[in-house]
Amino acid sequence: MSWKNPTFKAKVVTIILMTCGTSLIVACGIFFAYEKISYKRTMMEKLTSISQIIGANISSAIVFEDREDAQATLAALSSEKSVIECIILDRHGNEFARYPHSRTEAHAGQEQRGDVYIPEAHQDLMSIDSDIMLKNEVVGRVHICSDMHLLNVRLRQYATITFVIIVGSFLAASLLALRLHRVISDPVSRLIGAAHHISSNKDYSIRVPVPNAGPGDEVGTLVATFNQMLENIQERDKFLQAARDNLEMKVQERTMELRDEMNERIKAQQKVEAEKEKAKQYLDIMGGILVALDSRGIIILINRKGCELLERNEKSLIGKEWFDLAIPEKQRKEVSSVFHKTMTGDITSTEYFENAVITRTGRELLIAWNNTLIRDAAGNIIGTLSAGTDITERRQAEESLRDTNVKLGKALGQLKHAQEQVIQSERLKALGEMASGIAHDFNNALMPITGYTNFILHNPDVLSDKEDTLSMIKDVNLAAKDAMEVVRRLREFYKPSLESERETLSLNAILESAIAMTRPKWKDTLGSKGIPVEIKTQLQDIPPVMVNETKMREVMVNLILNAVDAMPKGGTTTVSTRKEGNWVVAEIRDTGTGMDQHVLQRCFDPFFTTKGGKGTGLGLSIVHGIIRQHDGWIDIASAPGKGTTVKVRLPEATQQQTVSTTPADVSVNLPAKKVHILIVDDEKTNVKMIEKFLRNEGITINSAYDGVEGLKLFKSEPFDLVITDRSMPNMNGDIFVAEIRAINNKIPIIMLTGFADLMEVSNDMPPGVTQVMRKPITRNGLNKAIAEVLSAT
Numbered sequence: 001m002s003w004k005n006p007t008f009k010a011k012v013v014t015i016i017l018m019t020c021g022t023s024l025i026v027a028c029g030i031f032f033a034y035e036k037i038s039y040k041r042t043m044m045e046k047l048t049s050i051s052q053i054i055g056a057n058i059s060s061a062i063v064f065e066d067r068e069d070a071q072a073t074l075a076a077l078s079s080e081k082s083v084i085e086c087i088i089l090d091r092h093g094n095e096f097a098r099y100p101h102s103r104t105e106a107h108a109g110q111e112q113r114g115d116v117y118i119p120e121a122h123q124d125l126m127s128i129d130s131d132i133m134l135k136n137e138v139v140g141r142v143h144i145c146s147d148m149h150l151l152n153v154r155l156r157q158y159a160t161i162t163f164v165i166i167v168g169s170f171l172a173a174s175l176l177a178l179r180l181h182r183v184i185s186d187p188v189s190r191l192i193g194a195a196h197h198i199s200s201n202k203d204y205s206i207r208v209p210v211p212n213a214g215p216g217d218e219v220g221t222l223v224a225t226f227n228q229m230l231e232n233i234q235e236r237d238k239f240l241q242a243a244r245d246n247l248e249m250k251v252q253e254r255t256m257e258l259r260d261e262m263n264e265r266i267k268a269q270q271k272v273e274a275e276k277e278k279a280k281q282y283l284d285i286m287g288g289i290l291v292a293l294d295s296r297g298i299i300i301l302i303n304r305k306g307c308e309l310l311e312r313n314e315k316s317l318i319g320k321e322w323f324d325l326a327i328p329e330k331q332r333k334e335v336s337s338v339f340h341k342t343m344t345g346d347i348t349s350t351e352y353f354e355n356a357v358i359t360r361t362g363r364e365l366l367i368a369w370n371n372t373l374i375r376d377a378a379g380n381i382i383g384t385l386s387a388g389t390d391i392t393e394r395r396q397a398e399e400s401l402r403d404t405n406v407k408l409g410k411a412l413g414q415l416k417h418a419q420e421q422v423i424q425s426e427r428l429k430a431l432g433e434m435a436s437g438i439a440h441d442f443n444n445a446l447m448p449i450t451g452y453t454n455f456i457l458h459n460p461d462v463l464s465d466k467e468d469t470l471s472m473i474k475d476v477n478l479a480a481k482d483a484m485e486v487v488r489r490l491r492e493f494y495k496p497s498l499e500s501e502r503e504t505l506s507l508n509a510i511l512e513s514a515i516a517m518t519r520p521k522w523k524d525t526l527g528s529k530g531i532p533v534e535i536k537t538q539l540q541d542i543p544p545v546m547v548n549e550t551k552m553r554e555v556m557v558n559l560i561l562n563a564v565d566a567m568p569k570g571g572t573t574t575v576s577t578r579k580e581g582n583w584v585v586a587e588i589r590d591t592g593t594g595m596d597q598h599v600l601q602r603c604f605d606p607f608f609t610t611k612g613g614k615g616t617g618l619g620l621s622i623v624h625g626i627i628r629q630h631d632g633w634i635d636i637a638s639a640p641g642k643g644t645t646v647k648v649r650l651p652e653a654t655q656q657q658t659v660s661t662t663p664a665d666v667s668v669n670l671p672a673k674k675v676h677i678l679i680v681d682d683e684k685t686n687v688k689m690i691e692k693f694l695r696n697e698g699i700t701i702n703s704a705y706d707g708v709e710g711l712k713l714f715k716s717e718p719f720d721l722v723i724t725d726r727s728m729p730n731m732n733g734d735i736f737v738a739e740i741r742a743i744n745n746k747i748p749i750i751m752l753t754g755f756a757d758l759m760e761v762s763n764d765m766p767p768g769v770t771q772v773m774r775k776p777i778t779r780n781g782l783n784k785a786i787a788e789v790l791s792a793t
Helices: 007-063 067-079 101-111 148-201 218-284 304-310 323-328 329-346 392-458 458-463 466-494 507-528 549-565 599-602 621-627 684-695 706-718 733-743 756-761 781-793
Strands: 083-088 095-099 125-134 137-147 289-294 299-302 352-358 364-376 382-388 503-505 531-541 546-547 569-580 583-590 631-640 645-652 674-679 700-704 722-725 749-753 773-774
Touching: 007 067, 007 083, 007 095, 007 125, 007 137, 007 148, 067 083, 137 364, 137 382, 289 304, 323 329, 323 382, 329 352, 329 382, 329 781, 364 392, 392 458, 392 466, 458 466, 503 507, 503 549, 507 546, 507 549, 507 569, 546 549, 546 645, 549 583, 549 645, 621 631, 621 733, 631 674, 645 722, 674 684, 674 706, 684 700, 684 781, 700 706, 706 722, 706 733, 722 733, 733 749, 749 781, 773 781
Parallel strands: 531 569, 674 700, 674 722, 722 749, 749 773
Antiparallel strands: 083 095, 083 137, 125 137, 289 299, 289 382, 352 364, 364 382, 503 546, 569 583, 583 645, 631 645
């Protein structure tokens, strides 16, 4: 048996024992309490009586301060075993007399009485204080203390007796309980056993024997009722089993039917759900808004993206008026009007439309809509379905990009303008450095021209010697070509160039041109000052490069001039070329003063110069920029006292093209047919020279010295070709050509000008001109131009 789950028998016995024991304990407790209270009350009355007797007998002794009399009076307390102490105090609270006379006597007294002395701190004492009166006046105070020892002894005796009684009663009650519990517990135990059997075996046929008792026995009635209940359950169980078997059969049949129906419904429902989920996914994965409105503008459908953009949930949108909820107030009337007119058919559907929507937090978004109408089975318009894309950021980015492009365009224009000014400044600086040498070369070229012509004019007899005269004329012609070459080099140096003007050229030819262009500086100017400078070339056979000729020549001129400036006492500059892999390398090495590490690190920095006020500090910076524009590299190696080596690396041309060269002055024959040419130029010497060229070829010539006269001649007779100058008085060449074209739109026209290079670069070619020739001209050059334009007609 477990004390946590006691049996019914144990419960009955325990109840009987606990009832008897509790009754005895309560009765004994009441007896002990009553005895203790009665004893204390009696002791208190006794002490009060003693204190009054002592007060009456000792009051006179206190008044007369007769301590011995007072002590004798207190000695009478020795007959009272319960009194252990009595103290008399005078009116001032001082001790007057004591019983016993000292504590030692008190202890001895207890020993004589045979009592056990208990230390004062552990005694159970009772004390009383009372005033001592004499003629209604307090003359002192008496304190009496009684020992409760006798009470404790009595109570211990009672407790012993009570314990014996309780033990005896408990044993008797136990025997009685063990005898009586069977009357109740045995039938109950049999009921419990039957219940366990039914619960375990589901056997309702078991019956519990009914005890032999009278009609008033509740336990017997309970057992009989239990048996009857089992009888009823057994009968009902038989009926339920039969009904259950029948029901299970019907349920099984119906279950099969329902299962088939359910399977069909599940399949149909799954199909509907799948289609619904697929449609919802299509709507939700759209990158923009999808909104369906009925004919009143009420929202009947909106996808997840639409909810996110409007910062609202679907429940707060469905059933609400679209225009009041999502359209900004300033556009609401216009957008709503277009929608309602579309619904009524007053206007055709607007398939594409842009308008702003407003979010829950007040942000405005620009949406581009693609719209379609929703119609019912009869074809009536019942709403719209609109797909929208948020183009707010794109429109802002477009506007920002447009503004940025405008600003960048302006900045780029300013940068290009500044760059051209800097480049032009560097060109003028280099041109200034070469000016004296150029003048020297030009004067050398003019010397045989002016000398021989002056000699012939003063000595016309020399013309009879044809051989000598022809020799002088050849020298004059050669000197004129040299002068033309000086002008050509100057023109190529200062003429503007376009970034897109790149040709497949020989880097060797560009270097040779740069050396010739700088020769007046390093040979003539420095040579006249006694500073010997020599330029050596070591040009190998290299592939062509795709470069802007003017800019690359400017790079080489700048590098050669820098090398010359680095040799203030003279020296040698070596210009070489070679091929390294897919690169063409040009190397310019001087024997000058060289650069330290600090200067070498900053030499490409804009405005950094070591020439003081003579330099701008932009030369190498511009050179570096041009080389990088050509996808090349430039490296500089230098050390103080060891000269400087500059290496320029350029990628070789990927497409092999014919390298541009100066056309040779080959002889060209004009067509054999008769040609009638009109020449118009305000310089008569030019007209005479051209007439001599052409008449010697058998061509008919008419000449005029300004545009007005030339226009009259053109109107008076037919011509096959017109040759005209551009800068003329009265009517310049551009107006003259325009007048000619108004009369004859097909006749070829050749324009002669000294500004052909500038006209070509600035795209300033006058309309109506077939070909532009650069002055000065040669016979073969003129014949070639005439042959080309005539063959094209």
